[in-house]
Amino acid sequence: MQLARETIGSELQRFEEIFNNAMQSDVLLLNRIMADIAAHKGKQMRPMFVLLCARLCGAINDGSYRAALLVELLHTASLVHDDMVDDAMKRRSAFSVNALWKNRVSVMVGDQLFTKGVLLALDNNDPALLKIYSAAIQQMIEGELLQMTKANKLSFEESDYFDLINAKTASFLAAACAAGASSTTADPGAVQVLHNFGQRVGMAFQLKDDLFDYGKTDVGKPTGNDIKEKKVTLPLIYTVQHADPVLRKKILYIVKHQHTDKDKVNFVVEEVNRSGGLRYAAEKMMAYRDEAFQLLYTFPPSPTRAALEELVRYTTDRVY
Structure with a gap:
């Protein structure tokens, strides 16, 4: 940065x-x-x-x-x-x-x-300004409540996952970018482009966070913590969707009933690593990053644009 x-x-x-x-x-x-x-x-x-x-x-x-x-x-x-x-x-x-x-x-x-x-x-x-942030806060709260209501009915659908991280994470960064833009321009088109830019960055940011939970690097939180909290993220979704019936049943049982068992959680983490779930989630993350760049590049080259590009790269390249 x-x-x-x-x-x-x-x-x-x-x-x-x-x-x-x-x-x-x-x-x-x-x-x-x-x-x-x-x-x-x-x-x-x-x-x-x-x-x-x-x-x-x-x-x-x-x-x-x-x-x-x-x-x-x-x-x-x-x-x-x-x-x-x-x-x-x-x-x-x-x-x-x-x-x-x-x-x-x-x-x-x-x-x-x-x-x-x-x-x-x-x-x-x-x-x-208040309207921009209030809309984002409403999305965040609705996302949290949606996650709570589905806590006992774990969804392994990609669309549900993306809807959730858009509401809980991406909406707020989108609001931040739009609020900054609206403070210096009256062009609604430019504000909307930067709102969309922030949304894509926010999606990439959350995907990076979710990848950390299955990685080998010490990022300040326990590996497998999402599983322990019964949080279904994209690496796990991909693994379950591509597992054979026996393995799928075993993973689902662990997530639902044995998510506090360290050895069982480690088994799921290893399966996610082996299955290609991390690679798939990383590809999605980079796709959102590239969409953010496409939106950013609609503005002419400048030191400010370069700084924003660096900040976006930081969200996907960071090690913690």
Whole structure:
């Protein structure tokens, strides 16, 4: 991501100041928690996509920074709530809000971050920005609920999988790119192209995450964790669809009834590796990446376009 950081280096520095200011509170406990969250923030890829898409269409302005701040506030809120729902003890190698302050505080902190984001748009008379992100949040919530309702009826259909990751992951990155573009251009065509671009990148990003779970590299989470949580991802779907009847029955039984047995999970992981499931999912990931490039290349060559291309390559080439 070096080129991206060089291209918008001063803008990222300003964003960092804006984000840190937004995380401050007059409530002592909340200020302490917010400071801890800010200290362990991630790579901030979404704000980078926002600012680069804004630069691609015009000059970065206050609306661009609001779009970047809003996406980071909403994303952080979703992580706090996710850790609470999943009872996760760690987030980015640090203790989660849930681990330190338990469910009640986690709910309020997530709600506070979400409310900050909404007020940011309303206070600056930016309903278009709020509409873009609200639509994505609605998709995310519907995706989560859909996954919950199907938890006991595991689907091994590719279409269901792609619908789910589009709702849970891709929709939010699509909104980030569209929000950045809309802050610097009034051309609805350009905004839509970058929305579609972000959607393709988001699909590729989630496929990469799902590949990690069956890989051999230490990526900070246990291999086979998706199976333990009965999450059906594309490598597993491909394996089940191409297995002989006996093996298919065995894999399905393990996923449904023995997903907490380490040896059984390892057996499924090995079968996914052997079957070509990883290769198939990687091919789909690269196809989405290439679609993203095709959309990006409708814009003329520039350092900003090159930085976005690098950022896209990072999503598929990263090792963690």
